[in-house]
Amino acid sequence: MPWREVWGSHGGRIAGVAFGAVLGLIYLFSGFWDMLFFALVVFIGYTLGKRKDTAQGPLFQWQELAAWLSGVWRPFK
Template sequence: MWREIWNTYWKRLIGVAAGLLAAIVYLAFGFWDMMFVALLVFLGYWFGKQKELSDGPVIPWQRIWYALLERFRPYR
């Protein structure tokens, strides 16, 4: 059963694990902002899910870079 879950959702699980690791590090230095911990776990899950659903990068840096170049081209 665990092997099937891992084979199906391994990218989401890695994302959640990364979020939990970041949350534990954050908790070691501060306890009161628990909403920040929930945000880290959610972001880890979301990035893992996005990576699972697409083969490309989660953040399309090249597309963002070209959009910025086109936006500021008249100012060169």
């Protein structure tokens, strides 16, 4: 089978195994918690990049959050 056919039918599995192997190597060299932090940073970067690619806008609506917080904290003044 040519590479394109294999990638077309098993691309997700190949990418999953490659990602698992990379995370396994990171675990072997740096430790479990460092690997989890690295995976979290990669996931955050992927999520933000995907949102930018699909033009979904910012993750947080900062003006709405500021208005909500000022309304919540108003009684404490």
